Amino acid sequence: MKAIVKKERKFGAGLMEVDVPKIKDNEVLIKVKATSICGTDVHIYNWDEWSQSRVKPPYIFGHEFAGVVEEVGSNVTNVKIGDYVSAETHIVCGECSQCLSGDAHICKQTEIIGVDRDGCFAEYVALPAINLWKNDTAMPINVASIQEPFGNAVHTVLAQDVAGKSVAIIGCGPIGLMAIAVAQACGASSVLAFDLNDYRLRLAKEMGATSVVNSREENPLTVVDKLMHGNGVDVVCEMSGHPVAMNQGFKMVTNGGVVSILSLPVRPVEIDVTNDIVFKGITVQGITGRKMYKTWQQVSGLLKSGRVNLNPIITHHLKLEEFEKGFNLMIQGKCGKVVLHP
């Protein structure tokens, strides 16, 4: 089969012909119909510091997809051949304290598809059956392929009440854009979007932001002060990873508010704990992955009902062979989600 392989410990990747994976008793083989490029894949493609320390070429990367079950292992009962599926990308131990208390998404033994084992930038992918999520048959394949990052957005926004509240989304990459739509769909009274990139801010507006702010042109705190009449926003979703933006988030949140952080700043961040966390009595939440599988249930509920429309975010469709074009778009920030079709 065809697969995009991270072949060497350097920039780039290559399209190769490899064997179709073999499955174990508890695994499933899926024919990939659509697979989208994540920021993580760009890190691996660019061979940055993080990927140098984490991934072990050669291997197939990619983890966001939708496809059809082609073959099931002998112990599999939850899916059958022909099922239309996507997958949770965290493969967890099932035995640790976190897994046993319903927090499998923060299992310390987590292995990630396309990072720690072969992924889905290929015609076929093999996965533990337990990680599969059956899609509604009416869901378009492109939307189905981006449910995993949409799950990040849902996990972040619904980590606190947003109904009737003001919500700030800092950083309008694809997950930030989806978070705007989730906040809008779930009753936020206002959704303020912040970014430095006007292309993304236009998409932010389209996804339902009630105010968009280019933080290079306007001081975010001044804008919030004006819009919120000096009281700050109720909820901040930090998706930029930039220390300055993150600190603006801490300063714009109202007393008693919540800052939910999905982003991954590359180095420690200096935070005014006394004034911005303690005196304000705020809650800061680290968000990673998706609740397994409560978030997936919420994802299905929001998409099937039409409460959230992800189409404006899917800006490019390419053949698997055109992956280099896709990665270039991602690197330039001139796109929403790029979907590849094997």
Add this chain to the structure above:
Amino acid sequence: MKAIVKKERKFGAGLMEVDVPKIKDNEVLIKVKATSICGTDVHIYNWDEWSQSRVKPPYIFGHEFAGVVEEVGSNVTNVKIGDYVSAETHIVCGECSQCLSGDAHICKQTEIIGVDRDGCFAEYVALPAINLWKNDTAMPINVASIQEPFGNAVHTVLAQDVAGKSVAIIGCGPIGLMAIAVAQACGASSVLAFDLNDYRLRLAKEMGATSVVNSREENPLTVVDKLMHGNGVDVVCEMSGHPVAMNQGFKMVTNGGVVSILSLPVRPVEIDVTNDIVFKGITVQGITGRKMYKTWQQVSGLLKSGRVNLNPIITHHLKLEEFEKGFNLMIQGKCGKVVLHP
């Protein structure tokens, strides 16, 4: 001033000329611009068993309104003359265990405007300043006048997460209709509305119900079973007060779901505690009044943002003098909210 007075211990009420109320140091006099009729007012008008045991004629009834501050007591700091206001109708003690722990809405010493003291079916009403809620100046007067019952709907629906979940609204009186809109606005994946009255079910559809069921014509449990593929609904908001409907609510909720009850059945209800509550591991919540004042903040957030549009519910506008026509409409169930204009 003109006022609708419950004069005698029998059916009906009368329009009378009475003195404008005098205010105390901590009170405010409001010029009433719009006042809407609540089901409670109909009970008092009809002089049913409950009102016979509770209210003490002669007095002015009515409690839902919007108006303008005309005069303020010497200790009042939170509002000023000319402010556009509505009011929380529960006057609480501020000293009991519930008031001190943030649950003032269930203060055991609660006195209700228009029930236990003079209300707002009049040109003027006097109220403790602490009970006033400042309205956004752009809010239409009719919408502003029905925020109190809308608060009941918001309190009920947001008493649990609804984002991405299926919600059943049992009973489509005005508060049930508003609850449909709240569930829709706050991300419910589906909103099932149940009633016996087709007029109301038409309004239910207009307010955003994804399915409407006339429980006289279809078995609610069969419908839920089909729509939810045998898994039940996640959240039930019981607003009918009918024991059969309430028990249908307990049976249609999924294991681990929530039943929030705002209705007031007239006598004890037989409930299959073992099978419908314990084995299913559900949560049942009694809902009364509005959280003081968290619910009002949510109300403002949902209305100001346009997330919820209450206009379809306001079906009739009458002069204060035409109150009998308004009560007749309410008694016949041929209306949404009826707003009176003094």
Add this chain to the structure above:
Amino acid sequence: MKAIVKKERKFGAGLMEVDVPKIKDNEVLIKVKATSICGTDVHIYNWDEWSQSRVKPPYIFGHEFAGVVEEVGSNVTNVKIGDYVSAETHIVCGECSQCLSGDAHICKQTEIIGVDRDGCFAEYVALPAINLWKNDTAMPINVASIQEPFGNAVHTVLAQDVAGKSVAIIGCGPIGLMAIAVAQACGASSVLAFDLNDYRLRLAKEMGATSVVNSREENPLTVVDKLMHGNGVDVVCEMSGHPVAMNQGFKMVTNGGVVSILSLPVRPVEIDVTNDIVFKGITVQGITGRKMYKTWQQVSGLLKSGRVNLNPIITHHLKLEEFEKGFNLMIQGKCGKVVLHP
């Protein structure tokens, strides 16, 4: 091996010599060291209405135990031969909406050990590996054998905050007695215990109840009124299953309080929904089983730390062969927990 078998569809049971069970790939064989008698076992022994409708003799009953792993299936990774274990008795599907959202304890496909399949009143029992809980090696075998019902008590009491709050335990059977100890250990300001049986009320006192009330001799509501200065108790744990006692629970809870019901009344209960649930704004929670496996983590935490001492509850130790004596004690209510030793 020796086993207590429910042989026929009538009162009683018999000790028999049967084959040691064979295990599947994902199962484990455990040598039973101690097994305790549950109220459910008494129902089966007595062959009451419920057991006639549920269990299918002949089969081995019993579900509470502690033992040592004797043999593991080929796919088992979480335990090994020689491990000291007890077990969660709910065998769940792992695929339904409840299992996927972290509420496996209310899976609709639940199969219970000793009820729906062979249990542990025997020298050996076979179980899915996933259901096993590794015990601290220092835990006495008798205590380890009653962790499953202790989990019910922990699940019920910790279903809401109890620190600094007043807690009523209605019904002082073994689980009620354990609930007293949990409430005491977790910071309850007072623990009121209600029962009709003075033997049990003496144990209640020993377990840490601050007040014990024989509801036949004193009116529970009068006692609560006096002790709580008219404000009611914060938390009620209903463990009696009696409709009168349950309604006393609803009446003694304070406005905004919580009633957690673990008991299983044999028929529907008439509840004053309007006055006891809605106007009071209380929360009613149905409790079944144990959170899988958060409750087991709490159980371990409370026992290992010595915060809860279960020894006073374990009143009788018998050989497996003496099971009839054990059942007689249980039927007469003249015991706490009875532990059998194969």
Add this chain to the structure above:
Amino acid sequence: MKAIVKKERKFGAGLMEVDVPKIKDNEVLIKVKATSICGTDVHIYNWDEWSQSRVKPPYIFGHEFAGVVEEVGSNVTNVKIGDYVSAETHIVCGECSQCLSGDAHICKQTEIIGVDRDGCFAEYVALPAINLWKNDTAMPINVASIQEPFGNAVHTVLAQDVAGKSVAIIGCGPIGLMAIAVAQACGASSVLAFDLNDYRLRLAKEMGATSVVNSREENPLTVVDKLMHGNGVDVVCEMSGHPVAMNQGFKMVTNGGVVSILSLPVRPVEIDVTNDIVFKGITVQGITGRKMYKTWQQVSGLLKSGRVNLNPIITHHLKLEEFEKGFNLMIQGKCGKVVLHP
């Protein structure tokens, strides 16, 4: 009356004869029976950077006390002459978004007794009636006088579930010591106490810490690793304010755990957000003041029941005139709480 006055903008304070304060209609005059020295008072005494920027000498400082109502204003209804009281020290606006949503303790207009207005290091103090808390008549005066800081400890520890969980207390000043007792009383499975001062660690042991660690002698992370078998602690209460200790807290908490911060680091702290907050999926909570008045209810519940014994912490009793001796003890860290008697 006698009062300890911060007279000048420099180190120290002086005992002076001043007028007994006059009360307003909504205020109460209290005869102070016992008043304890807080770390904040030491800052003011020492005239550090913070106090230079905040307080305005000359004024009476001190805010922790117990006393008897001597006189009440004309509008006061919640207390009467002769009542035995202590007080919440945050005087709030009652009108802002936080006050209206039940979070008055983080009101942005908060004025603190003994900081922003005259305090209780005196024979008499005048306070708004709403801030008073009636003490149980059986409560010893010394214990009653330290309820305010005890409320900080209760607020911090009960900001998350601790029953059956492992809890680390970082920093064993008086509030840290009280936090140990709260965690112990509320069912923590283990309570690990960290400090650099052996005097305090001895008190920590006495208050119920299951392990005490001098962080200068042992690496806290190594100790946690060993005691928790590599899984970290469930809850960290940060009460040291030291950036190194705070970061140890972030590193010792388990995935999905909670870090509650009451301390006030003097400058911004560098935090590894990516690895210590996001990937671990933890919750960080800023804690300030006491929930008004839910925390006071918990305080009463824990003290009245005897669940928490504060006596070991009250190490010194002095006359008001001996305040300098008290401040010296505090500066040297050779004490628990120092109580002054006017």
